[in-house]
Amino acid sequence: MMPLKIGKHQIPYPLIQGGMGVRVSAAGLAGAVARCGGVGLIATAGLALNSPHYTGRNFFAADLLALKEELRKAYEIAPDGIIGTNCMVAVSNYDDIVRASCEAGAKIIVSGAGLPLNLPALTADYPEVALVPIVSSVKAAELIARKWHKAYQRLPDAVVVEDPDTAGGHLGEKLENIGNGSYDQYATVRGVKAYFREEWQADMPVIAAGGIWDRADVEYALAQGADGVQMASRFVCTEECDAAPEFKQAYLDCRKEDIGLIMSPAGLPGRAICGNIEAIRAHDIEGQVRCPSGCLKKCAYKSGQERFCIVHALDRAQRGDRASGLIFCGSNAWKADRIETVAEIFEELFGAVAMPQACAG
DSSP: OOOEEETTEEESSSEEEOOOTTTTSSHHHHHHHHHTTSEEEEEOTTTTTTSTTOOSSOHHHHHHHHHHHHHHHHHHHOTTSEEEEEEETTBTTHHHHHHHHHHTTOSEEEEESSOOTTHHHHTTTOTTSEEEEEESSHHHHHHHHHHHHHHHSOOOSOEEEEOTTTOOEEOSSOGGGTTSSOOOHHHHHHHHHHHHHHHHOOOOOEEEESSOOSHHHHHHHHHTTOSEEEEOGGGTTBTTOSSOHHHHHHHHHOOGGGEEEEEOTTSSEEEEEOTTHHHHHIIIIITTOOOSSOOBSSOHHHHHOOSOOHHHHHHHHHTTOTTTOOEEOOTTGGGOOSOBOHHHHHHHHHOSTTOOHHHHO
8 A cells, every 4th residue: 555645745545534623633643643744634624523622612713713723732642643634615604614624734625515616715725735625527627627727827726525325424415426326436436536647647546435344344445546645434433533432432431323325404415324314303493492602604593593503413423412512434344343543443454564663653
C-alpha cells in the first residue's frame, strides 16, 4: 500500500478518518489517527455544544472557539501529523468554519453535505491547505472542477467518492435511490479519475468512502482504482474516540437489521441506528423544544417544527443518551465487537513493521 499525497501533504498510510459529528471525531480521535500516519479529521458540526464556550445563546461564536481549541488539542497529540476538518456545506456558518479551520492550522479540509463551490475563495489566503470535496457522482466532480477552475484557477487536491449505500451520517443522494442496486461506487471512482486525467491532465487522488471496515476492504478499494480510503465507523469503538462509552456500546449492541435510513431535518437522508427515532421526535416535538441555534441553512425543524433538532439529537447521543440521542453509523457498524485502540486498527490494516514509532507510544 503506497503513501497518499494530497496537495503538499505526504500521508504515510492511504487512510482518511471520516468526520463524525457531533464531537464523535474531535481532538482525541483525530489526533490519534494522525499520530499513526493517517489523516485525522475533526468534524466541525456542532462543536459549540458540550464546550465551555457555549452559554446557550452564543452558538456561532462558541462554535469557532471550540473548533480552534479542538485543533490545538489534536496537534498536542500529533504535533507533526496531518490533521484537518470536515466542514458541512449545509451549516449556516460554513464560511466562518472554513476560515477558522485554516486560521487554526488545519492542513486538509474535506467538505460535503452540499457542493463546496466557493471553498477556494474561503481558503485563498492559505494556499497550502488541501481542499477535498465529497461527491457521489462524476457529474458532481465535473461541476466542482469547472467552477473552481473558472473562478479560482485551481482544482481539488483530492476527491472523496462516498457510497450512499454503505456510508454513515448524511448522504448526498435522494432517499429513493439508496440501496436499489443502481449505484456502483468503484465505477464512479474510476470515472472521476478518468475525468480529471482526460479533461485536466491531472492524476487526481480519489478516496473511496463507505463500508470500509478491515484490511480486505482496503485492499479491494485500492485494487478497484481508489488511491486511498476514508473510514469512520470502525474508529468509533476505540479508546480514543471522543464519544461517551454508552455511544460506543450502542455500536457493540447493534445488529445488522438495526441500521437503516432516516430523513434528516436538513433535507438529506442519513444512515443511523434507527430503533429510537420516535423517542427522538417525542423529545424535540412533544417536548416543545425550539430551535436553539439555527445551525443549518435549511432545516425542517427550524422552519416548521418537523422531525427533530438534528444537532441536539446528535449531541445527546455523543454524551451517552441512547434513549433520545441520534446515533449515526455506517452499514457495517454491527461488525464492532470490542473496544480497541487506533494503533491496533492501523496494525491490522497496514502491518506493524512500518508503523510510526509515535503510534505505538
